[in-house]
Amino acid sequence: MTIGTPYxxxxxIDMLRQQVCQVRFIKVNxxxxxxxxxxxxxxxxxxxxxxxxxxxxQATIGVIKVFDIDKQDWRSFRVDNVTKFAYP
Numbered sequence: 001m002t003i004g005t006p007y008x009x010x011x012x013i014d015m016l017r018q019q020v021c022q023v024r025f026i027k028v029n030x031x032x033x034x035x036x037x038x039x040x041x042x043x044x045x046x047x048x049x050x051x052x053x054x055x056x057x058q059a060t061i062g063v064i065k066v067f068d069i070d071k072q073d074w075r076s077f078r079v080d081n082v083t084k085f086a087y088p
Contacts, residue, residue, distance in 0.1 A: 006082065006083075006084065006085045007085055009061065009062075009064065009079045012064060012079070012082075012085055013039065013064060015085075015087040016037065016038055016039040016040070016064070016066055017039045017040060018040060018087075019038060019040055019043075019087075019088065020036050020037065020038045020040070020043065020069055020088070021036070021037060021038065021085060021086060021087050021088075022034065022035075022036055022084070022085070022086040022088075023035050023036075023037055023066075023077060023082060023084070023085055023086075024082070024083045024084035024085075025077045025078070025081045025082045025083060026081040026083065027077075027081075028078075032083070033077075035066075035068055035070070035075065035077070036068070036069040036070055037066035037067060037068050037069060037075065038066065038067055038069060039066060039067065043067070043069070044067045045072070048067065048072070048073065048074070050074075062078055062079050062080060063076050063077070063078055063079065064076060064077060064079060
């Protein structure tokens with residue numbers, strides 16, 4: 001199911017690396033979820049920073065791995081399931 005991604009994957013990653021973004025997406029189980037997330041290094045606690053040098057970006061092209069600000073942990077979403085992507 002393609003929802004209609006508001007931005008290409010590489011643009012979302014660039015924005016996430018700059019600050020916190022609001023993402024709304026459809027989870028695999030069909031539920032809609034809102035998430036405040038980032039890839040900006042200074043907003044991620046030292047104990048949660050990724051060990052690998054992928055800067056939090058999932059290698060799978062259709063998925064973005066991000067740091068969820070509210071849950072204070074890593075989450076991922078499918079790019080094709082994004083219904084809203086807000087960059088302040």
